[in-house]
Amino acid sequence: MRTILILIGNELRRFANHKTGLALTFLVPMVLIYIFGSVFGVGRTGGGGPTGILLAIVSQTDAPVSAAITDALRKEKAFKVITTQKDAAGIEQPLTEAEVREMMRAATLRFALIFPTDTQSDQLFGLKMKFLNNPRNEIETQTVTGLLQKTIYSSAPQALLTGLQKRGADYIGKENFDRFNHSISEAIAQAFGGKAEDISKDMKNGVVTFGQPANGSFFDSLIKIESEQVGGGQVKNPMATRSVGGWATMFLLFSLTAASTSLFEEKKAGIYQRLLSAPVDRTHILWSKYLSFVLIGLVQLTTLFVAGRFLFGIDITTNFGNLLLICLAAATACVAFGMFLAAISPTSAVATGLGTFLILTMSAVGGAWFPRSFMPEFMQHLSPFTIVYWAMEGFVQVLWANCTTRELLPTLAVLFGIAAVVNTISVWRFKRGNIFE
Amino acid sequence: MLAIENLTKHYGSIAALQGVSLSLERGEFFGLLGPNGAGKTTLMSLVAGIRPADSGEIRLNGAPFDHRRVEQRRQLGFVPQAFALYDELSGEENMRLFGRLYGLRGALLRDRVEEGLLAAQLQERRRDKVSTYSGGMKRRLNIVAAILHRPPLLLCDEPTAGVDPQSRNAIFEFVQRLNADGMTIVYSTHYMEEATRLCSRIGIIDHGKLLALGTLDELLLQLPFAEQIRIARNEETAPHLPAFARLGELVTMEDAFVLTPRADTRLSDLFGLAEKIGLANRHFQMTRPSLESVFLHLTGKTLRDA
Numbered sequence: 001m002r003t004i005l006i007l008i009g010n011e012l013r014r015f016a017n018h019k020t021g022l023a024l025t026f027l028v029p030m031v032l033i034y035i036f037g038s039v040f041g042v043g044r045t046g047g048g049g050p051t052g053i054l055l056a057i058v059s060q061t062d063a064p065v066s067a068a069i070t071d072a073l074r075k076e077k078a079f080k081v082i083t084t085q086k087d088a089a090g091i092e093q094p095l096t097e098a099e100v101r102e103m104m105r106a107a108t109l110r111f112a113l114i115f116p117t118d119t120q121s122d123q124l125f126g127l128k129m130k131f132l133n134n135p136r137n138e139i140e141t142q143t144v145t146g147l148l149q150k151t152i153y154s155s156a157p158q159a160l161l162t163g164l165q166k167r168g169a170d171y172i173g174k175e176n177f178d179r180f181n182h183s184i185s186e187a188i189a190q191a192f193g194g195k196a197e198d199i200s201k202d203m204k205n206g207v208v209t210f211g212q213p214a215n216g217s218f219f220d221s222l223i224k225i226e227s228e229q230v231g232g233g234q235v236k237n238p239m240a241t242r243s244v245g246g247w248a249t250m251f252l253l254f255s256l257t258a259a260s261t262s263l264f265e266e267k268k269a270g271i272y273q274r275l276l277s278a279p280v281d282r283t284h285i286l287w288s289k290y291l292s293f294v295l296i297g298l299v300q301l302t303t304l305f306v307a308g309r310f311l312f313g314i315d316i317t318t319n320f321g322n323l324l325l326i327c328l329a330a331a332t333a334c335v336a337f338g339m340f341l342a343a344i345s346p347t348s349a350v351a352t353g354l355g356t357f358l359i360l361t362m363s364a365v366g367g368a369w370f371p372r373s374f375m376p377e378f379m380q381h382l383s384p385f386t387i388v389y390w391a392m393e394g395f396v397q398v399l400w401a402n403c404t405t406r407e408l409l410p411t412l413a414v415l416f417g418i419a420a421v422v423n424t425i426s427v428w429r430f431k432r433g434n435i436f437e
Numbered sequence: 438m439l440a441i442e443n444l445t446k447h448y449g450s451i452a453a454l455q456g457v458s459l460s461l462e463r464g465e466f467f468g469l470l471g472p473n474g475a476g477k478t479t480l481m482s483l484v485a486g487i488r489p490a491d492s493g494e495i496r497l498n499g500a501p502f503d504h505r506r507v508e509q510r511r512q513l514g515f516v517p518q519a520f521a522l523y524d525e526l527s528g529e530e531n532m533r534l535f536g537r538l539y540g541l542r543g544a545l546l547r548d549r550v551e552e553g554l555l556a557a558q559l560q561e562r563r564r565d566k567v568s569t570y571s572g573g574m575k576r577r578l579n580i581v582a583a584i585l586h587r588p589p590l591l592l593c594d595e596p597t598a599g600v601d602p603q604s605r606n607a608i609f610e611f612v613q614r615l616n617a618d619g620m621t622i623v624y625s626t627h628y629m630e631e632a633t634r635l636c637s638r639i640g641i642i643d644h645g646k647l648l649a650l651g652t653l654d655e656l657l658l659q660l661p662f663a664e665q666i667r668i669a670r671n672e673e674t675a676p677h678l679p680a681f682a683r684l685g686e687l688v689t690m691e692d693a694f695v696l697t698p699r700a701d702t703r704l705s706d707l708f709g710l711a712e713k714i715g716l717a718n719r720h721f722q723m724t725r726p727s728l729e730s731v732f733l734h735l736t737g738k739t740l741r742d743a
Contacts, residue, residue, distance in 0.1 A: 271523065279510045
């Protein structure tokens with residue numbers, strides 16, 4: 001027992017002396033717990049759930065119900081409602097369905113609600129709407145659909161009855177309609193209690209309590225929401241196609257960061273002493289490392305997608321050229337990240353530890369694990385600063401939206417730009433650091 | 438062949454080399470002797486062009502050494518203290534790689550690799566990964582990988598560190614053969630036996646300064662004494678050490694005490710003392726001073742203590 005205690009003491013002493021390990025043991029779980037907690041609403045004002053999902057609303061009708069539902073949706077924190085956009089002269093103009101469809105095709109918008117001209121018709125008691133969606137993320141789309149139904153079903157009855165009251169008044173005349181309402185109110189007051197004046201006022205404003213709001217079976221027959229998928233309709237295996245990019249990028253970051261830390265092993269083995277005494281300089285070593293890791297990353301990603309093709313039916317052939325381009329850009333950025341870690345870390349252990357922490361954080365914040373809209377808004381703003389976010393964007397653009405090379409250019413430019421900046425810093429650090437000493 | 442003038446190198450506030458100057462003739466076997474941390478590896482790495490000096494000049498064949506000049510790099514071969522081999526590759530693959538980096542190709546590369554494998558006695562294991570080699574095999578491969586391009590000047594930084602005596606002998610014979618074939622060799626070590634056995638000229642370095650330079654005889658001549666007395670280290674002699682210490686400088690070695698007599702001490706004083714305290718002659722041995730004595734004389738400490 002004494003021996004075991006001595007050895008336990010030794011293990012704890014070694015652990016305490018390993019500063020990086022010690023920091024990461026507590027830092028990684030704390031950061032991840034915070035991210036997960038934020039996603040599921042722990043400690044967040046107003047609870048969990050998504051926030052700031054862009055929802056475009058196009059109203060092709062002047063029916064009051066359109067404005068009522070739009071107002072209700074504006075109050076829902078999950079949505080950031082837009083109804084207008086600036087024209088060439090900089091004047092705000094109401095959105096049109098064509099504009100919204102174009103925005104969805106260009107992946108700047110994923111959800112839109114259209115109130116068509118026949119949203120509320122004289123021939124039919126009820127509402128008609130069109131919900132356009134680009135389900136690049138299944139969880140987000142299901143959540144948005146649910147929230148839309150909840151909000152519409154909660155606000156539509158009042159709007160419907162207000163409309164009905166208006167139409168009744170128009171049809172039989174205001175005086176007759178008021179008299180009719182008064183008689184009904186008296187009857188209700190006598191039968192169920194309450195003040196006839198209050199009941200009459202509520203009826204006028206469409207305030208009716210059904211006991212349970214949004215009774216599905218009843219409202220389903222009244223509110224028709226026609227759902228239309230815009231984009232991704234051709235995708236054979238939506239679930240796998242959506243998620244493959246994020247996971248692939250995360251694993252790529254792990255493997256290439258590990259590869260980059262081989263710089264430390266080679267230093268320890270004295271390899272650089274031999275290489276630098278030969279007709280080889282530091283730039284040769286760094287570029288050979290960088291380019292070989294990019295090649296390895298490219299092969300790794302391509303292999304992963306080919307496996308995805310055979311295992312899950314992910315369509316990689318339709319847009320294969322662009323898939324290769326985005327794989328190359330993602331690999332370039334991931335290797336730059338790995339080299340950067342090696343450049344700023346004093347030891348392999350620090351680089352590995354720091355890499356684990358940053359990769360997990362980037363994957364979570366970048367949206368590889370859950371939809372960005374589920375995170376607090378400040379985290380959503382951080383997403384575009386991660387490689388994972390842009391790599392995922394690229395993969396979705398290629399595999400889901402079938403984008404052309406021209407459409408892919410901004411994403412490619414960001415990834416190659418990240419690689420160029422990070423790599424320049426790394427080379428500068430390497431040349432002045434002690435990795436070659 | 439090689440001229441070093443007033444070379445200085447600092448790592449932060451630590452002075453690794455302080456104004457080191459020396460020159461080597463073609464075909465010399467030069468030993469750089471000093472304890473760990475003396476500055477041997479730093480000097481080697483500056484000459485090999487791995488890192489720049491703070492000041493001073495290195496001239497190779499009369500021309501200032503510029504590590505960016507490929508033709509000058511090809512004049513050098515460097516055997517690092519570490520194995521400096523790719524463990525995941527076979528011995529043959531390692532040699533082919535380093536040969537190609539020096540510009541060898543085709544039949545010439547193939548021939549040089551064969552010669553190297555033969556010299557390192559690794560033909561049988563040529564396709565095995567280096568990670569499976571013994572320490573001695575790695576050491577031999579480490580040397581032959583540095584001479585594939587037949588450099589006129591070979592820098593060996595403690596090439597026998599951590600190998601068994603048998604492998605060490607094989608390495609000695611190998612580098613002696615290279616030297617006999619005309620290769621100039623700079624050999625750093627902290628073993629005086631290696632420097633004594635191999636080197637025609639020796640430089641003693643400590644704390645970044647070259648303390649002495651010359652052949653073994655020249656270095657020994659710098660000593661103010663010609664003989665030393667080894668006193669056996671045992672229970673009989675131990676109690677009387679203070680008495681012997683009055684006759685000169687007494688240093689404790691692993692298996693003996695070494696007495697360097699003062700200039701005015703006569704042998705009769707020593708043996709008179711021994712007789713007086715009843716110690717037999719078998720406990721005493723007259724010895725010729727060694728490199729260890731020179732180092733002790735120059736630094737006030739033994740190589741092992743340094």
